[in-house]
Structures are given as structure tokens and as C-alpha cells.
Amino acid sequence: MLEGLREGFTTLMSPPPETKKFGEGGYGATFAAHAVATKQPLAVKIIDTRRMRLEAIRRECHMLEQLDHPNVIKVLGHGTGRASTGQQHLYFIFMECASGGELFDQVIDRGANAMPEEVARGFMRGLLAGVQHCHERGIAHRDLKLENVLLTREGTVKVIDFGLSHQYQRGADGAFDRSAPLTDMCGSKSYAAPEVLSGRGYDGFAADVWSLGVSLFAMLSGFFPLDEATSKDWRYTKMAEGQRRGKSTTALVYGWYKRSTAHLSGEVVALLDSLLAIDPAKRCHVAPRRLVPLSGPYS
Template identity: 35%
Template structure:
């Protein structure tokens, strides 16, 4: 029809509305014009990436997402590059964040928490088998699909390592393992499992085990935790 608005195309994808936005990227709803399948399109501005010295981080995130293929990990379909933008085409997840579910209803029923935790552990065990360590596991980075299945997302801080011994201090303070806060390096798999344990606590209790407004106090609390003797 002559009066109809032309749809914006990126490659073979028809680009629609913005469904998410972060500091350095927008996420658009898009449709594969060949198959009709809906996808999520993460749009990054090249100049912004270069100005913030994020190019290597973005390259690493993309290379890691190409490695991981698991039912409980968000799937990378392909990456396209234009003159000024990078387009990361991913599986579209429509059920929101696990964080939103907890914020809405508080602690979960045990059988529901068990299901999510099992799916999380399956995904992270798979990542570790590939030498991938997520390093920023938290409910905000766990998405739910239309069937209520968990999908691990956001590999922006992840690392690829043969022996799993890492040195960079990173992650979200409330979920970070004590050894990550030290200067001696840490086992990436153990640090991820610690974060999984904090997530399980949040699922079952509805609140964080470690919570302080002051970061040094929070880190002291995390670092002084003693394991029970029994």
C-alpha cells in the first residue's frame, strides 16, 4: 500500500520497537523476514564502544556466546555489522527476569525454586565444561521464557579460561564470592557456584543473605562468613 510506512531492515530482519535499554545498547524486537520468527536484536553504537574502550569486551562476549549452546542459555543467532552499528541477533525471551518474579511475589514455592535452581546449575555446569565462567550471576541476568524455563543471559563479564583460575575482580557486590574480593586470584567455577548459592537463598527466602548500603561493610560481612562445622 502506497501510504504504508516502510519497515526498517537490518540484513533480513525487520526491526520493530525497543524492548530494552542499557548504558551502551538498545534491544529491539525484530522479525526474521525469511522465516517470520521473532528475535531480539541488541544494537550497539560503534563510536560509543570505542570511546568507552569496550571493543575487546564485546568481542569476548560474542565469542563466548558462540561457544555455549544449551537449552537454559540464551542463544546467539548471528552478528551483523553496519557502518556505525553492531547488531547482535539473539533468541527472543518474553517471560521477563527472574528478579521481577521474585520482586512481585517474594519467596518462591520450594518446587518452583528447585526447578529454577536445577536449570541454573545445569547451564553453569555446561559453561564450566566449556571453560566459560559467567562471573555475574544474579536474578536480573536470569530470564524466563514463555514456558517458564530459565535462560542464563548477559555474558558481558564472563571469562574463557583453560584452568579456570582468574584474577579480575568483577560481578555484582551482593552475589560475589569472598575470594573474588581478595588479591590472590580465584577459581572461576567456585565463584560462580557461590553466586548460584546466593540466588538459591533469594529464591527460598525472598531477600538477600548479604545486604548493606555501605560497600566496605558488605564486603566485610561476605568475607567474614564462617562455614558450619557440621
Template identity: 30%
Template sequence: MRGSSTRGLGQGAFMEQVQECRARGYLLSSKKIGSGAFSKVYLARATRERIQHNPRLASDLPGKRHALVAIKIVSIASAPAEFSHKFLPREISSLNATYKHLNVVQLYETYQNSQRSYLVLELAARGDLLEHINAASARRRHPGLEEEEARGLFWQLNILLDDRGFLKLSDFGFASRVRPKSSLLSTFCGSVAYTAPEILMSRKYDGEQADLWSLGVVLYAMVSGKLPFKERQPDRMLRLMRRGPSFRPGLSPGLVGSG
């Protein structure tokens, strides 16, 4: 438990979390596999007793042939009230609503105290899609994935990879319910690199159209091994978008046309 992943947290606070997880039937490791503004995700193992008493674990883990899970620990104490009262419940509700969906990370259970909220999640064993692209690029000594693999992943279109190679959606804190076609959104969320230009310009936007833009960025990254536009400042990003992306030689005409 003395790994570098726990240094920033503080040994005492981390051990509290270890004990709280153990009391619920989970053995929390010091391996951090993700983080957000108010949360950290650690690798953990469900005990045999916990699996037996949790129907979702009992249904899912035997097929995976392991007892590993990911535990997302949200710091309620440091998060704004809006996050704890609005966005976190929205994420939990969305995950419960999509339980058993092949391409959504499964939520096994939640528990909390006055300081922290715990989400016990399905482990996406192969990690982040971008990590997979980078690793494949290094093996091939060529940027990006083969088009055939990119096509298969894009058809599933999510961000994480499980141990069987299925993509998994996660993090539904800013998810919006389906609205009438005429409804526009105004929430700015996500990374600038994947954000549609109308959002960067602080305009109200069509959620489906903005998602399509983000999907295009993901597809470009899959086959090119890099992002089409890379800037931190929205105004600079908009200038790059106006110029348009560049494509490496050798890509099929259909793929370049879709971009």
C-alpha cells in the same frame, strides 16, 4: 516509536536503528527489554523473508509459534576500544559455541556498521528471573518461590526465562575459557550483591568456587524473595558476609544447610 523507552536515546538516532534493522529484515519496536553499560536490548519481529533466509531462525522460530526476537544494540562509538575488540567478540564467540544449548540464549545472527553492532537473539519472553520471583511473591503474598519451583529452576540455573519456563543464560562478554585447576582469575565483573568475598577483597580467585558463591546467592533469592546481602560498597558488603545470612522460618533443613 514515541514511547518513553526511546526518550533518552533521541528520536533521530533511534529511527536510524529502526531503518538499519528493517534493512536486515527485522521490525524493531520501541519496547526496551534490557540495557547495559554500552548496549540496549529491544523487542523486534523477524520478517517472513528473513526467517526463510536465516537457517537458525527457520529452525527455531516455528517451534515457538511467533516471530519475535530480541535485538541487542551495542554502541561501538561510545564503548572503550577494549570492549569492542575483546569483550564483544568474546560474547559472540561464546554464543556461537553454545548454539542449540537448551539453557543458553540463542544467537541468530550479527551485523554492524561503524557506529553500532547488532546481536539478534532469542527472546526470553518471561523476562528476568528476579522479576519472576517478585511477581510470584506478590501473588503468594509471601516472599520467594515455593521450594519445589526453586529446585527446578536452580537445577537449570540461569537468569532469564523463556515462554516455556526454561531458564536461559545470556551476556557472555566477561566469560573465561576453562583453565587448569591451578589457574586463578583476577577480573572483577558482575554485581557486588552476587560477588564472592575473595573478589571483593581484590584477591585472585578460583572461577568455579566464585561461581558457586554466586549460585548460592541466586538460590537464596529464589526462596527468600530478597538478596542475602545488600550493600553497594565492597567493605560494607564484606562485613555483612562475615555475619552470615538470615533465613525465614519454614524452609526445609536441607535447603538451609546448603546455604
């Protein structure tokens, strides 16, 4: 299938003007594509291997190939370009098309108007289901953010970009061995868990849960709870103090801006408070079909 897909992109060194570009990063860009035989709409991510190690690209593809879920982007084929076309330095990753934009756009487009809780609930259900699927296969995403969640035209959530992900290996008992803390400081600061930024080691699954909390908070409020979860941000110190005193983190953050949480249900406030627990041991975690220890309309 890869050959048929790649055949239509023999001139990507200079793409035709009508080729739609979905996005661009430091290592490459993503374009609209289609399967030559079936005309099925696709997306193709083209990475310059002179800027990103081939081993790292193939590692990400290997992880994606292990994932098969409606809320995780599906990889359909990948491989290097042909030397005969001068594209041997390019790596093509063909994926299903999710052309509805980033989840981040859904927040930005509303401006000062917060996303209705019912709408956020729908997005969050899909996001939780996708992340749960990853965790069940030992994969910690480590860069969850609204910008790394795409939507289809029908509004289905698709988790993307596994370039920073870590896959735990199974131990003798068959469970994933998470005994050794991860130490890589990765992800975007606004979404990264405090233990990730501290450099003291962390559990990848728990770090993902914090990022989910930041994402849900941003959807419901239109702003981030913190710029970064370190003492460099004055709000982090106040958040830690508030949690030690048993205060609601959601109410505390809203209070800094003289805003009320009255429009939020008790369930979502409790969920946010648990997702954004600074102590990872007190943070809820993603488990089959629900959030533990919390349940309710978001699980």
C-alpha cells in the same frame, strides 16, 4: 542469515514506536525482532561501538557461539551495521527470543512472599544445567545474577550476558588449566563471591557457584544474604564466624531477621550452606548431572 535479519533493522537509529524494547544498558539496548524470511520472533541487542570496544563485543559473541544448550541464550547471527545506512558504529547481535521477563521479576513480584521451594527447584535445575554447560566448555560466567537469567513464555530458564565471562584454555592433559587465579573484580556486589571482592585472586567456576547460592537464597527468601561479602557488611563477619563454628549459614541469616527456616527442606538448607561456603575449597561445585558433593532434588 545475518543479512536477512539485519535488513529489517535499517532504521534503528530511530526505531518505530511499535518496536518493543526488552531492556537497555549503558552500551545499547535490546529490541524485539523477527527473521524476515520465516517471521520467527527474535531479540536483537544493538551496541554502540563508540561506548564499548568492538573486540570485547566479538569476544562475547565468540563465547556464545560455542554454547548450545536449552538453558543458555542462543546467538543466531551478529555483525556491524552498514555504512550506507549510517549504522557503521552499531553492532547487531541477533538471539533467540526469551520474552518471559527476568528471573529477578519472579522474586520481586511476590513481594514479602517467598517463592515456593518447588518453583525455585524448577528454576534452579535449569540454571544449574546452563552453568554446567558453560563450565564444561571452560567458560566462567562471572556475572551470574537473577537479572541475567531470562525466561521464555513457557518458563524455561535462559542464562544471558557473557560480557564479563572468562574462558579457560585446555592444558596438555586436555583439562582446562585453572592454575592461575583470576584477578578481575567483576560482577554485582550482592552476588559476588568473597574471594572476588577481596582482590586476592579466585577460581571462576567457584565464584559462579557462590553467585548461584545467592540467587537460590533470594528466590527462597525474597532478600539477599549479604549486601556484599566483605567486612564492610557487618553480616559477613558474623557469617564467617558462624561457619567457623559449624553453624548453618541459612539458619544464621534467617535468625538475624527473627525468621525460621522451618518451611525449607533439609536438602535445600544443606545445599544453600554448601553453595555459600566462604572458603571456596568447601563450596560444592557443578559437575556433570549433579552438584558435588551434594545430590538430591536440586541436582
